[in-house]
Amino acid sequence: MTDRKRILTGIRPTGALHLGHYAGALENWLRLQKEYECYFLIADYQVSDYADDIDTVREAVFEVALDWLGVGLDPEGSHFVIESMVPEHCELALLLSWYLPLGMLQRNPTLKSELQGVSDEGNNVAFFFYPVMQAANILMPMAHLVPVGEDQLPHIEMTRELARRFNRRFGETFPEPEGMVGRFPRLVGLDGQAKMSKSLDNAIWLKDDPETVKRKVMSMYTDPTRLRATDPGHVEGNPVFMYHDAFNPDVAEVDDLKERYRAGRVGDVEVKQKLAAALNAFLDPIRERRAAFAAKPERVKEALAEGSRQGKARAEQTMALVRERMRLEYLK
Numbered sequence: 212m213t214d215r216k217r218i219l220t221g222i223r224p225t226g227a228l229h230l231g232h233y234a235g236a237l238e239n240w241l242r243l244q245k246e247y248e249c250y251f252l253i254a255d256y257q258v259s260d261y262a263d264d265i266d267t268v269r270e271a272v273f274e275v276a277l278d279w280l281g282v283g284l285d286p287e288g289s290h291f292v293i294e295s296m297v298p299e300h301c302e303l304a305l306l307l308s309w310y311l312p313l314g315m316l317q318r319n320p321t322l323k324s325e326l327q328g329v330s331d332e333g334n335n336v337a338f339f340f341y342p343v344m345q346a347a348n349i350l351m352p353m354a355h356l357v358p359v360g361e362d363q364l365p366h367i368e369m370t371r372e373l374a375r376r377f378n379r380r381f382g383e384t385f386p387e388p389e390g391m392v393g394r395f396p397r398l399v400g401l402d403g404q405a406k407m408s409k410s411l412d413n414a415i416w417l418k419d420d421p422e423t424v425k426r427k428v429m430s431m432y433t434d435p436t437r438l439r440a441t442d443p444g445h446v447e448g449n450p451v452f453m454y455h456d457a458f459n460p461d462v463a464e465v466d467d468l469k470e471r472y473r474a475g476r477v478g479d480v481e482v483k484q485k486l487a488a489a490l491n492a493f494l495d496p497i498r499e500r501r502a503a504f505a506a507k508p509e510r511v512k513e514a515l516a517e518g519s520r521q522g523k524a525r526a527e528q529t530m531a532l533v534r535e536r537m538r539l540e541y542l543k
């Protein structure tokens with residue numbers, strides 16, 4: 212154990228990762244992984260919407276780990292933890308839920324929007340409970356910082372409230388964790404409508420090959436008011452330019468394209484070709500590292516096993532303290 216401040220953050224194993232994960236979260240993880248002691252969690256207790264599709268979850272555990280390794284997260288310096296290999300998460304979530312008024316969960320805007328349109332019969336109790344699991348994930352290693360996409364902020368707010376309540380009642384135990392969103396807290400999907408998401412078929416995956424990236428970019432939604440290349444176009448709110456801003460490091464090229472687009476002096480094709488080239492240059496080293504690890508599945512398994520062992524050791528310490536503070540050690 213080190214005395215660096217700690218990060219806990221995670222991803223559900225429901226599929227491979229995309230550019231939205233990178234711009235919204237992973238980029239911060241990469242930047243902070245040396246400065247903080249990091250727990251990167253594969254949140255496989257929080258996939259109750261995939262309860263009938265465990266094959267997908269099993270596969271996604273490795274897909275997520277490969278994407279992490281591909282972007283350059285370092286399992287030597289950080290801990291890659293599989294949530295269910297640390298069952299203490301369940302215990303802490305349950306104990307925390309004693310101090311969480313039902314109304315606070317019902318008012319959580321992210322949960323509310325995720326539950327919208329699904330009947331009470333069509334939903335399971337575990338889905339309703341996942342923000343509490345997330346609070347337990349964050350508090351377990353006593354994390355100080357939680358770098359995530361914007362949709363997760365209400366869960367972090369609830370976690371802070373739970374930490375305060377616990378500390379007030381039982382004495383200073385948990386640090387109050389801070390949320391941190393990335394440069395692009397909510398990267399829009401290829402459709403220009405919803406956020407890029409694993410489940411909406413509007414993503415460029417980090418593992419997409421160069422041809423696929425090109426094809427997806429060429430079919431992207433742009434400025435619907437622009438019919439000809441000579442019409443003045445809108446840059447703001449245009450997903451093609453958002454991706455340029457997020458992933459094209461050649462600022463002069465992007466500025467030039469924007470200027471000509473606004474003036475009606477460049478066609479969508481050129482803007483998109485340059486975007487595809489920039490994205491492929493960004494993704495090349497990620498794909499290369501990912502493929503190298505995919506060829507050595509034993510190394511990936513070892514990283515997950517070792518990280519989970521370390522997560523478990525930390526959790527045992529936390530739970531011993533929590534039980535002591537709550538006076539749940541009846542036989543001592």
Ligand code: ATP
Pocket residue numbers: 221222223224225231232234235236358359360361362363395396397398399406407408409410411
């Ligand atoms: P699912 O549809 O299965 O919920 P997801 O794409 O929302 O998948 P999560 O595992 O729920 O992925 O989220 C992982 C992290 O990535 C979270 O911090 C989330 O906020 C962030 N994230 C996901 N999509 C985006 C996006 N389009 N832009 C910015 N951040 C994102």
Ligand code: MG
Pocket residue numbers: none
């Ligand atoms: Mg999600």
